[in-house]
Amino acid sequence: MTTIEQSFSACYSFPVCFTRDAFAPSNSTLTDVLRRAGERSCRLLVVLDSGVAQADPALLERIGSHVEAHRDRLELAAAPLIVRGGEACKNNGSEVERIQAMVGQLGMCRHSFILAIGGGAVLDAAGFAAATAHRGIRLIRMPSTTLAQNDAGVGVKNGINAFGRKNFLGCFAPPFAVINDFNFLQTLAPRDLRAGISEAVKVALVRDAAFFESLYAARAKLAAFEAGTMENSIMRCAKLHLEHIATSGDPFESGSSRPLDFGHWVAHKLEDLSSGEIRHGEAVAIGIALDALYSCRTGLLGSEDLHRILTLLQQVGFNLYHRLLDDMDLPRALREFQEHLGGELSIPLLKGIGEQVECHELAVPLYREGIAALAAGTRKSRKRETMDEQEELPDDETRHSGSLLHGEPCPAP
Amino acid sequence: MTTIEQSFSACYSFPVCFTRDAFAPSNSTLTDVLRRAGERSCRLLVVLDSGVAQADPALLERIGSHVEAHRDRLELAAAPLIVRGGEACKNNGSEVERIQAMVGQLGMCRHSFILAIGGGAVLDAAGFAAATAHRGIRLIRMPSTTLAQNDAGVGVKNGINAFGRKNFLGCFAPPFAVINDFNFLQTLAPRDLRAGISEAVKVALVRDAAFFESLYAARAKLAAFEAGTMENSIMRCAKLHLEHIATSGDPFESGSSRPLDFGHWVAHKLEDLSSGEIRHGEAVAIGIALDALYSCRTGLLGSEDLHRILTLLQQVGFNLYHRLLDDMDLPRALREFQEHLGGELSIPLLKGIGEQVECHELAVPLYREGIAALAAGTRKSRKRETMDEQEELPDDETRHSGSLLHGEPCPAP
Numbered sequence: 049m050t051t052i053e054q055s056f057s058a059c060y061s062f063p064v065c066f067t068r069d070a071f072a073p074s075n076s077t078l079t080d081v082l083r084r085a086g087e088r089s090c091r092l093l094v095v096l097d098s099g100v101a102q103a104d105p106a107l108l109e110r111i112g113s114h115v116e117a118h119r120d121r122l123e124l125a126a127a128p129l130i131v132r133g134g135e136a137c138k139n140n141g142s143e144v145e146r147i148q149a150m151v152g153q154l155g156m157c158r159h160s161f162i163l164a165i166g167g168g169a170v171l172d173a174a175g176f177a178a179a180t181a182h183r184g185i186r187l188i189r190m191p192s193t194t195l196a197q198n199d200a201g202v203g204v205k206n207g208i209n210a211f212g213r214k215n216f217l218g219c220f221a222p223p224f225a226v227i228n229d230f231n232f233l234q235t236l237a238p239r240d241l242r243a244g245i246s247e248a249v250k251v252a253l254v255r256d257a258a259f260f261e262s263l264y265a266a267r268a269k270l271a272a273f274e275a276g277t278m279e280n281s282i283m284r285c286a287k288l289h290l291e292h293i294a295t296s297g298d299p300f301e302s303g304s305s306r307p308l309d310f311g312h313w314v315a316h317k318l319e320d321l322s323s324g325e326i327r328h329g330e331a332v333a334i335g336i337a338l339d340a341l342y343s344c345r346t347g348l349l350g351s352e353d354l355h356r357i358l359t360l361l362q363q364v365g366f367n368l369y370h371r372l373l374d375d376m377d378l379p380r381a382l383r384e385f386q387e388h389l390g391g392e393l394s395i396p397l398l399k400g401i402g403e404q405v406e407c408h409e410l411a412v413p414l415y416r417e418g419i420a421a422l423a424a425g426t427r428k429s430r431k432r433e434t435m436d437e438q439e440e441l442p443d444d445e446t447r448h449s450g451s452l453l454h455g456e457p458c459p460a461p
Numbered sequence: 462m463t464t465i466e467q468s469f470s471a472c473y474s475f476p477v478c479f480t481r482d483a484f485a486p487s488n489s490t491l492t493d494v495l496r497r498a499g500e501r502s503c504r505l506l507v508v509l510d511s512g513v514a515q516a517d518p519a520l521l522e523r524i525g526s527h528v529e530a531h532r533d534r535l536e537l538a539a540a541p542l543i544v545r546g547g548e549a550c551k552n553n554g555s556e557v558e559r560i561q562a563m564v565g566q567l568g569m570c571r572h573s574f575i576l577a578i579g580g581g582a583v584l585d586a587a588g589f590a591a592a593t594a595h596r597g598i599r600l601i602r603m604p605s606t607t608l609a610q611n612d613a614g615v616g617v618k619n620g621i622n623a624f625g626r627k628n629f630l631g632c633f634a635p636p637f638a639v640i641n642d643f644n645f646l647q648t649l650a651p652r653d654l655r656a657g658i659s660e661a662v663k664v665a666l667v668r669d670a671a672f673f674e675s676l677y678a679a680r681a682k683l684a685a686f687e688a689g690t691m692e693n694s695i696m697r698c699a700k701l702h703l704e705h706i707a708t709s710g711d712p713f714e715s716g717s718s719r720p721l722d723f724g725h726w727v728a729h730k731l732e733d734l735s736s737g738e739i740r741h742g743e744a745v746a747i748g749i750a751l752d753a754l755y756s757c758r759t760g761l762l763g764s765e766d767l768h769r770i771l772t773l774l775q776q777v778g779f780n781l782y783h784r785l786l787d788d789m790d791l792p793r794a795l796r797e798f799q800e801h802l803g804g805e806l807s808i809p810l811l812k813g814i815g816e817q818v819e820c821h822e823l824a825v826p827l828y829r830e831g832i833a834a835l836a837a838g839t840r841k842s843r844k845r846e847t848m849d850e851q852e853e854l855p856d857d858e859t860r861h862s863g864s865l866l867h868g869e870p871c872p873a874p
Contacts, residue, residue, distance in 0.1 A: 049481070051478045052476070052699065052703055053476055054473075054474060054477060054703045055707065057472045057473065058470060058471050058712055059469075061466065061467060061469075063465070063467070064464065064465040064466075065462075066463050066464070067462055152623075152624040152625075153624075156800070157799065157800040158715070160803070179632055180593075180632055181629065182629065182801055183628070183632050183714070185803070202467075207596060210565075212565075213565060215596070216561075216594065218593060218596045219632050220596055287465055290465055294467060294468060299471055300471055300597070301571075304572070390598070391572040
């Protein structure tokens with residue numbers, strides 16, 4: 049009979065601030081951000097990662113002092129709510145429900161704030177709760193890990209695991225603001241410091257060759273978690289992620305192509321299979337290695353470049369092999385990845401450092417070869433370490449055995 | 462230290478189609494809509510309101526025949542999922558979870574479709590499931606009631622009731638398409654046919670005086686649910702709602718002002734208190750009457766206009782009083798309404814027909830007077846009906862007792 053064409057656009061903007069010691073009484077980052085809301089005083093519910101609370105026992109007191117020092121702008125709706133840190137926060141809906149229930153009990157409105165402090169998993173769960181209570185109350189993320197500061201915490205996603213699938217439930221919801229406090233890095237265990245570096249390597253590989261060069265040159269400093277190097281890499285990585293969201297033309301991922309998911313299809317499955325024992329960043333490092341190996345074996349990526357990628361990842365401290373790879377159902381992992389993204393299969397591969405290409409069909413046996421190569425490489429690497437007891441990072445990149453590059457390049461699919 | 466300002470916009474567009482007998486084999490509305498996705502064949506999960514399935518027992522068969530006739534474009538992922546119709550669908554998360562679980566089990570991806578057929582409550586629950594599974598799979602709404610066709614079904618909201626609050630959980634998520642099939646109206650009980658008319662009155666009152674005139678002139682036909690009149694009012698009401706979303710500058714309601722929530726603060730509380738016994742549209746009719754009475758008593762709205770508003774609502778068949786109004790905690794209802802919308806209290810009132818004004822403070826005793834006037838008006842109206850046994854609609858609008866307008870207008874707040 050007739051059709052009305054509805055069409056409109058929505059504008060989103062939020063600041064991503066970098067600071068140190070955000071809760072020092074004299075630090076105005078949080079209050080400056082809140083001033084953007086225009087209201088005189090803002091009601092906040094602090095949602096705090098149990099891991100962060102344990103690693104920094106004075107944090108709660110500092111939050112209290114900060115709020116007291118800025119009581120004309122800030123009001124805590126309740127004492128901070130401590131939620132389980134790590135993947136436990138996302139493994140069912142219970143933490144999300146606790147947060148939603150508190151929003152209701154405390155009479156918080158859409159103009160109130162949730163200030164979520166923690167790793168990526170806590171930010172994801174708190175973000176889902178914030179996005180769905182009253183159809184969305186304001187969220188300020190304060191990411192505490194390398195990975196959350198340079199990737200998960202600056203994006204537009206949230207989510208929890210459900211029905212046995214990672215991030216099955218969630219939505220796209222830009223935050224009100226992100227505050228990256230570098231002091232949190234001081235409280236991290238080496239594993240959590242390192243894990244986020246893989247996302248920096250990833251975004252460099254698909255978007256920015258110069259950034260890759262700087263990471264490669266600084267690999268010894270990254271391996272030692274040298275503060276300035278870590279902070280620079282976090283800022284640049286965050287900036288590249290933000291630029292991608294703003295300029296891709298598909299901020300809420302309605303298409304099938306997801307260049308920033310390079311290395312992620314294997315990573316998601318590894319995390320699943322290990323029930324969270326393997327951290328996201330660690331799984332991504334393995335995923336990058338496998339997708340880079342595959343890119344090389346299909347003739348897309350030069351072997352020199354592959355060498356440098358594997359060297360960087362390994363010398364930063366990532367283990368590029370895990371026994372769960374051996375039995376992994378690769379076709380199923382691909383299918384699940386495709387399902388979550390939607391549409392046709394589209395796997396980002398590398399046709400050079402800083403240059404990404406979408407691939408719509410993968411030769412699974414070649415991936416098997418890649419896994420075998422990583423397993424062999426790790427064995428040789430371990431043997432060599434035992435023999436050499438070497439202190440210095442090797443200049444000649446001999447740590448990777450030639451077996452990683454064994455075989456003729458296959459034609460591109 | 463430094464701040465990155467993130468900024469981007471997202472464009473949304475979707476068709477709202479009006480048709481008859483959408484599942485007739487020759488009707489191409491659904492397939493035309495699906496063609497916009499570009500894919501060759503589309504996977505659909507049909508989510509069907511139990512009330513619709515009962516009222517139209519042949520519907521399932523018609524759906525099957527339609528899919529068969531268009532099997533090159535359409536594929537059912539499974540047999541239609543029948544969910545509880547009415548507010549029961551929204552009263553807890555169980556129906557939402559059933560839908561989400563099926564999306565997972567069936568391996569549906571973000572490019573798959575949920576086709577939700579039903580009243581506003583089912584569309585709200587199915588919409589929430591669709592918006593959160595895989596962070597959003599495509600939703601086609603096929604609203605079955607007057608209210609869903611002219612209001613709830615064409616908007617950008619979804620949600621369920623939780624923690625004792627109406628629509629406490631949900632998100633903003635534009636649909637992929639809306640198909641308004643007027644044939645569904647033939648299966649509706651008078652209550653459901655009538656309920657949606659209040660939203661047409663509402664949007665006319667706040668946006669379009671000429672539309673109000675046409676509704677007023679056609680009140681006898683609306684009371685008789687004359688098909689052409691009903692259809693025209695649905696189309697115009699839907700169009701006004703769509704225009705508001707597209708042009709308000711705040712499609713996802715981040716501000717405090719919500720002109721289309723005229724009459725809704727009392728309505729939401731009434732629905733709550735009656736546990737869904739009072740339909741949304743019926744509650745909105747009462748809410749409109751009370752807000753119009755208040756607008757008049759504060760000197761904003763002329764008494765002639767008030768008369769016409771009340772006459773239209775009552776002659777269309779709405780009962781403008783319910784005993785639950787007597788004990789209603791009005792300050793609490795205002796507080797809850799404010800919380801859900803966020804920010805400062807902002808209640809839309811009328812300063813004329815077609816002209817709305819935001820009010821930030823209400824005099825509760827004046828509302829009490831309005832409730833008493835509605836109660837008295839209803840008593841007199843009943844008495845008169847018993848005495849007169851009149852068949853014709855009164856021309857002189859004497860059905861409303863003078864008591865509705867008793868008292869001096871108060872100064873505007």
